[in-house]
Amino acid sequence: MISKISPRWKLAAIFVFALVLPWLPLGSSTNYFLRVINTAILYMILALGLNIVPGFTGLLDLGYVGFYGIGAYTAGLLTIHYNLSFWMILPLAALNGAMWGILLGAPTLRLTGDYFAIVTFGFSELVVLVIRNELWLTRGPMGLPGIAPPVIFGHPLKLEWEFYYLVLLLLMLVMLVASRLEDSRLGRAWFAIREDEIAAQCCGINLIRYKIIAFAISASIGAMGGAFFARWFKFIHPDMFKFWESILILCLIVFGGMGSITGTMLGALILIPLAEILRAVLPQGMFNARYLIYGLILVLMMRWRPAGIIPFDRAQESKAARMRQRLTALGSKE
Amino acid sequence: MAGRHAHLRGLARAIHEISGLSRGLSVENLLDISSLFLQQLVNGITLGGVYALIAVGYTMVYGVIQLINFAHGEIYMLGAFLAYTQVTLLRLPFFVAFLTTLLICAVFGVILDYVAYRPLRTAPRLAALITAIGMSIFLQNLALLLWGSQIKSYPRDILPRLFFKPALTMGEVSLSWLQVFILSITVIFMLILHLIIHKTKVGMAMRAVSQDKVTSALMGIGVNRVISFTFAIGSAMGGMAGILVGLYYNAIFPTMGYIAGVKAFAAAVLGGIGSVPGAMLGGGVLGIAEVLGAGYLSSAYRDGISYAVMILVIIFKPSGLIGQILGEKV
Numbered sequence: 001m002i003s004k005i006s007p008r009w010k011l012a013a014i015f016v017f018a019l020v021l022p023w024l025p026l027g028s029s030t031n032y033f034l035r036v037i038n039t040a041i042l043y044m045i046l047a048l049g050l051n052i053v054p055g056f057t058g059l060l061d062l063g064y065v066g067f068y069g070i071g072a073y074t075a076g077l078l079t080i081h082y083n084l085s086f087w088m089i090l091p092l093a094a095l096n097g098a099m100w101g102i103l104l105g106a107p108t109l110r111l112t113g114d115y116f117a118i119v120t121f122g123f124s125e126l127v128v129l130v131i132r133n134e135l136w137l138t139r140g141p142m143g144l145p146g147i148a149p150p151v152i153f154g155h156p157l158k159l160e161w162e163f164y165y166l167v168l169l170l171l172m173l174v175m176l177v178a179s180r181l182e183d184s185r186l187g188r189a190w191f192a193i194r195e196d197e198i199a200a201q202c203c204g205i206n207l208i209r210y211k212i213i214a215f216a217i218s219a220s221i222g223a224m225g226g227a228f229f230a231r232w233f234k235f236i237h238p239d240m241f242k243f244w245e246s247i248l249i250l251c252l253i254v255f256g257g258m259g260s261i262t263g264t265m266l267g268a269l270i271l272i273p274l275a276e277i278l279r280a281v282l283p284q285g286m287f288n289a290r291y292l293i294y295g296l297i298l299v300l301m302m303r304w305r306p307a308g309i310i311p312f313d314r315a316q317e318s319k320a321a322r323m324r325q326r327l328t329a330l331g332s333k334e
Numbered sequence: 335m336a337g338r339h340a341h342l343r344g345l346a347r348a349i350h351e352i353s354g355l356s357r358g359l360s361v362e363n364l365l366d367i368s369s370l371f372l373q374q375l376v377n378g379i380t381l382g383g384v385y386a387l388i389a390v391g392y393t394m395v396y397g398v399i400q401l402i403n404f405a406h407g408e409i410y411m412l413g414a415f416l417a418y419t420q421v422t423l424l425r426l427p428f429f430v431a432f433l434t435t436l437l438i439c440a441v442f443g444v445i446l447d448y449v450a451y452r453p454l455r456t457a458p459r460l461a462a463l464i465t466a467i468g469m470s471i472f473l474q475n476l477a478l479l480l481w482g483s484q485i486k487s488y489p490r491d492i493l494p495r496l497f498f499k500p501a502l503t504m505g506e507v508s509l510s511w512l513q514v515f516i517l518s519i520t521v522i523f524m525l526i527l528h529l530i531i532h533k534t535k536v537g538m539a540m541r542a543v544s545q546d547k548v549t550s551a552l553m554g555i556g557v558n559r560v561i562s563f564t565f566a567i568g569s570a571m572g573g574m575a576g577i578l579v580g581l582y583y584n585a586i587f588p589t590m591g592y593i594a595g596v597k598a599f600a601a602a603v604l605g606g607i608g609s610v611p612g613a614m615l616g617g618g619v620l621g622i623a624e625v626l627g628a629g630y631l632s633s634a635y636r637d638g639i640s641y642a643v644m645i646l647v648i649i650f651k652p653s654g655l656i657g658q659i660l661g662e663k664v
Binding site (some may be wrong): 054058059060062107108111113114115117118119121122123125126129130132133243247250251254286288289290291292294295296297298299302303306 | 400453454458459461462463464467469470471473475476479483592599632634635638642644648
């Protein structure tokens with residue numbers, strides 16, 4: 001039934017639904033509901049950004065939250081000290097993220113994937129340490145309070161539904177970028193690297209260059225997410241950008257389906273509200289233990305559903321991957 | 335997270351305890367400064383020995399199946415907690431608890447491999463890495479649920495009094511029996527490990543598997559058994575390191591594994607991953623660098639020093655001090 005409707009119409013229906021979402025009659029809980037939805041959309045943006053590295057290029061990035069933090073602090077500091085507009089800060093934060101991505105990626109992406117994973121982890125821990133300790137710049141553990149919200153047509157955003165439309169706009173932008181990238185020459189190069197680095201190199205793909213581009217784009221999307229977060233939450237603190245966040249975002253894309261844009265977004269849309277439900281259900285001290293579930297999700301998904309909870313679009317490709325796996329299992333060495 | 339703060343507090347206490355920072359560098363007496371330096375060196379070597387014990391687990395597993403076993407740090411943490419439960423709840427004597435912990439950790443390592451990693455042997459590397467990270471997160475939070483986020487410490491009376499007395503005092507520099515104990519255990523087990531790898535049949539099998547799994551299988555080596563054995567040894571060493579650190583810093587907490595794990599991995603990389611003597615050397619160098627860095631540069635960046643060393647080594651000399659880097663095989 002549903003499958004007969006053309007994808008264009010489905011997309012239109014989702015879009016219309018997204019537009020009217022803040023006006024659903026939910027009574028007094030509307031504000032809370034919208035806050036959760038805004039968080040989910042923010043994580044959809046972050047997940048789409050991270051997805052480019054492990055999903056498209058096949059490299060494990062454990063330091064994504066470092067770029068998120070860099071973006072948030074860039075935005076926070078520029079707002080507090082120079083009172084720049086949100087639309088100025090967004091590209092600046094993205095640029096700063098991309099710059100750090102290139103600085104980190106250029107020397108380390110030459111290495112095999114495992115080393116890259118561990119270096120990105122070290123990087124994000126260093127980011128948190130610097131934010132925590134350089135009091136003159138970031139106020140360290142006191143955090144940065146009182147970041148002004150974005151101003152649109154002279155009207156500073158205050159209500160949740162106003163932020164909802166802003167973050168929705170950002171999400172659509174990032175979605176557009178991600179889906180255009182997926183179908184581009186660049187995207188095909190990434191997929192080739194993911195499937196087989198050596199074969200890709202033999203086909204004339206410059207591994208380092210394409211990996212750095214992937215890493216930089218992913219970092220800039222993360223930083224943009226951070227910039228929105230700073231101006232939305234109005235308070236940032238080093239603890240918000242710890243390693244755990246990276247795991248959470250990784251979990252979102254693994255759950256939804258690595259490499260698939262629809263899956264990635266669905267992962268965030270399911271797991272982030274689920275975390276809110278857990279917050280309500282679990283006793284106070286137990287809330288942090290929700291990572292138990294995230295860890296379990298990572299393990300179980302990799303074992304039984306590596307293509308995500310509902311395998312999407314590139315089903316054909318994953319079939320090819322499975323075939324390749326079977327061949328490796330049969331014959332050639334590792 | 336509360337655990338992290340607890341960790342910082344523990345570290346602050348430890349730094350204060352061992353580095354004698356309160357005496358400060360303003361003392362102009364050269365003798366004093368040099369003895370402070372020597373004391374730092376001694377502490378650094380002790381810490382390095384523990385890192386080496388953990389690093390061995392990373393290095394051996396990496397050598398055999400080319401996987402960074404992120405959950406290894408969690409086994410180290412579990413080792414500390416298992417011994418804690420045994421000496422407090424079950425009131426077992428320390429040395430009994432020590433040995434049973436080693437045994438449990440070894441079995442646990444084998445189970446971990448069997449449940450999590452073995453099904454993914456032929457899957458893309460990314461899948462195994464993500465599983466390893468997932469396992470690490472899972473175990474850490476399991477420990478958080480079981481033991482709570484409070485810092486625990488071993489009761490002082492589980493060890494003979496002697497351990498907390500200085501074994502050797504030279505001016506301001508002192509070496510406690512506990513440090514002697516830690517260092518000698520490290521050296522003894524490293525020697526045993528060296529003998530296992532180079533003088534026994536199973537050691538030979540391990541070396542063969544690390545070179546080529548398929549060919550080893552064709553030569554009649556039970557590859558999966560060898561991998562299990564590797565996990566068992568590495569995990570036992572990791573668990574032991576957990577107990578030793580628990581004794582040394584007098585603090586055990588669920589997040590201890592993730593920091594120490596990364597540092598030990600840094601040690602393994604520094605020494606040259608896949609090489610056991612390299613892990614020892616890397617552990618020693620990193621331990622000294624960390625203690626000296628915390629003492630002379632900035633104690634706030636204590637963890638940062640390890641990360642920075644690791645990143646720099648990976649970038650500039652990925653083959654490590656000893657050891658060779660293997661290109662990706664087709």
